Amino acid sequence: MSPIAGILFDKDGTLLDFVATWGPATAAVLEALGDGNRSSIADMAASAGFLPESGGFAEDSPIIAGATDEFAPAWAARLGLEYDASFAARVNALYRAHSLRSLVGYADVGPMLSVLASKGIAIGLATNDSERTARAHLSAMGVEASFSFIAGYDSGYGSKPGPGMVLAFAEHLGVAPAAIALVGDSAHDMEAARTAGAAAIGIARTEAASLALGTLPDAVVADLGGLNEWLQRRCSVSAGAAL
Structure with a gap:
């Protein structure tokens, strides 16, 4: 051995x-991406297994262990945008800023x-x-x-x-x-x-x-x-x- x-x-x-850090961060990221559109925000949350009411995540949420490329394309689609390097960079930047505020x-x-x-x-x-x-x-x-x-x-x-x-x-x-x-x-x-x-x-x-x-x-x-x-x-x- x-x-x-x-x-x-x-x-x-x-x-x-994870939940203490990424729950509040995800809520803030979706709010920023959705620009206050409650329907879009709810759709994005559902697509990624995020549970806004509790701030937690479904067991199969791709956010838990997946890379940005595994959950952010669905967000771009729901916003009517192309998923490209620019969108991925925006998601990562938003997550970085907000997760640093809630980091535990x-x-x-x-x-x-x-x-x-x-x-x-x-x-x-x-x-x-x-x-x-x-x-x-x-x-x-x-x-x-x-x-x-x-x-x-x-x-x-x-x-x-x-x-x-x-x-x-x-x-x-x-x-x-x-x-x-x-x-x-x-x-x-x-x-x-x-x-x-x-x-x-x-x-x-x-x-x-x-x-x-x-x-x-x-x-x-x-x-x-x-x-x-x-x-x-x-x-x-x-x-x-x-x-």
Whole structure:
């Protein structure tokens, strides 16, 4: 069993509270795109599985784990506009501005990143958000400098569930994918890890995440403290195998 050289984190639902951050942001983005037209706003919300009354999301909402290209084309269509790079950029810019206002990071992120650094484990990010927004979020949380690798859906490696981001992180570190663990809260994350040959670690901070992960992960942790415990066990097993 290969020792872990790098941890590749998902962002939303893993490092920050997805509903608390993206619920208010989505409401604001749709309001801006719809320019006050209640019918258009309702249509866009329905197409993306956003629930305006609660500020939450349907289980199959493409916003939860998908890239902008997976939900924004339907918004453009409902507005009678062409979905092109300009529209995608506008959606990303609106999301970046509004999500920074509602950003809620998890309290265990900073301490865990320090633990990983002390162990000599490299840290990366793989998100289906845009790279620019991802960097803005990490900066707002005060942890961007801890990441040696940051990839969004638009960074040139493809989006999850494809393995491109995982393989790129492994290449960045000069290690085999088996030395990488991808930590995330969605089936997309687990599929990306497995396809690349990395360890698939599910983080189930919420009941919804637990249900979405199912039996796909190699291991499931409740928080980043649980990830540290998993790493310690993995290290013990790897050391034993080397004897």
